[in-house]
Amino acid sequence: VSKLLDRNLNLYSIMTNKLPLYDEWMEVENVLIWRDEIHDELEAGASLTDEQLRALKDADDRLLAQRERLVRDFPSAFENTESISPRQWWWHLPEGPDVRDEAQQAA
């Protein structure tokens, strides 16, 4: 496990814990940016321990749990995302609550 991936997972976990407090759309967007950092590391071949996989799933769950509020209150964070791969489902939260499942099934 790379130190960078470990650090980024920790940051993403922290941010999704604090997400209910965020009140600026750029803060919300920044969570998605850090999720991309993790995605890229994994795509590049990095691996996670079982514990880290659980931590990532928990953090993703927290993000999805906030989906309605994020989409309603911070639409700016999700604009200009048409060109982003559906695999990066976190940018496509406005498309519905099943966006992660659909991305995983497609993969």
Added chain:
Amino acid sequence: VKDLPTYPMHTKERGVLPVGWMGTIDIRYSIIRKGGRPTVTGGGVSGDGERRRQERLVQLGRMTDEEFACELESHKRVDWTSRRLKVHVEKHGEQLSSVLGVDLDDVKLAKLTVEILSNADRVLTGIDQATLQVEYAFVRLLRESIGLDDAIIALARGGAARSVFPTAMERWLKRRSDMVEVTSRVQALGQKP
């Protein structure tokens, strides 16, 4: 938080904050380097974003250097209200601590904000998508190589500090292509950066 002292830059070395800028605590920067190219995160500008960018460019073009300096200064001097500062520590304190390697309380966050506003490596400005107010983003790079660095961003808008958070600079810039970088103009004024 009022009457905070400024913390002048004692070194021009990128990625190193002045010793003692946060009291006796040294900041440990991440030295982890990224590898490869990041995936696209909505790079480019939407129609609305392009309109706001063009509008901001027109505004900046019409400003004299004195007017620009005045506007810049008004955003560099923004402050936190005590309430917002405490909330911000709750929101981002742990995240910033993880990146900087030091625990942050409200006093230290206020000092960090002053440091970034006073000694930004890059400055961008735009029209905020949500409020349509003029906004400035003061960027402090956290590592030496430009372009792939982590950074801390201090957002100033409407006479107040709005947020301070760490980000992945390259990705953030791609998402914020509606903003205009004014680092060179700031430098031409004889100011940092």
